[in-house]
Amino acid sequence: MIPAAWRTRIWTVPNVISLVRLACIPLFLYWMLISKNTLAAAILLGALGATDWIDGWIARRFDQGSEIGKVLDPAADRLLLLSGVVAVMLRGYVPMWLGIVILLREALIVIGTLVLASAGARRIDVTWAGKAGTFDLMFALPSFVFASMLSGYAYAVMIAFAWACTIGGLILSWYAFAQYVEAARIALREGRSARAGEHV
Numbered sequence: 001m002i003p004a005a006w007r008t009r010i011w012t013v014p015n016v017i018s019l020v021r022l023a024c025i026p027l028f029l030y031w032m033l034i035s036k037n038t039l040a041a042a043i044l045l046g047a048l049g050a051t052d053w054i055d056g057w058i059a060r061r062f063d064q065g066s067e068i069g070k071v072l073d074p075a076a077d078r079l080l081l082l083s084g085v086v087a088v089m090l091r092g093y094v095p096m097w098l099g100i101v102i103l104l105r106e107a108l109i110v111i112g113t114l115v116l117a118s119a120g121a122r123r124i125d126v127t128w129a130g131k132a133g134t135f136d137l138m139f140a141l142p143s144f145v146f147a148s149m150l151s152g153y154a155y156a157v158m159i160a161f162a163w164a165c166t167i168g169g170l171i172l173s174w175y176a177f178a179q180y181v182e183a184a185r186i187a188l189r190e191g192r193s194a195r196a197g198e199h200v
Contacts, residue, residue: 014055049138130176136169
């Protein structure tokens with residue numbers, strides 16, 4: 001339960017972390033696609049992925065949850081993942097089919113969210129599986145980049161780690177998508193019921 005005093009707060013520590021993560025996206029894209037400072041871009045992407053759980057942990061541990069945080073955190077995750085996938089795919093570090101599979105799932109989530117919002121459904125919170133899937137993929141992407149800089153045994157270990165994170169991330173992400181389908185049906189029904197109650 002989010003304390004009433006925090007519900008409308010914007011400048012909480014978790015929200016600031018999410019904003020910093022969002023602000024780092026242009027720098028990552030510049031390093032990866034324009035200046036071709038690939039190592040720095042991969043390190044930054046890995047660091048941003050590693051901070052994926054920090055804002056949520058702080059919100060729970062120190063009672064700094066907020067309504068805007070429930071929107072800002074998943075938005076930051078989604079934009080970071082989309083930016084990372086597109087940039088790494090354009091540079092050829094991951095197979096085209098892999099990028100398409102990840103982007104397809106994200107596109108379906110975005111479209112579904114917009115459709116549900118327009119239909120009056122209540123907001124659907126991010127599930128553990130969805131968060132964990134994003135976390136895995138955010139580690140997989142820079143790992144593919146790091147692997148391209150290595151050779152021999154080091155390359156084998158890094159590419160195996162990258163694919164392990166990828167497979168785990170895809171399984172969790174699509175499992176979460178299946179959960180969202182059922183949650184969407186319930187959210188739509190509850191949202192319409194709430195609106196009907198307001199007009200009684």
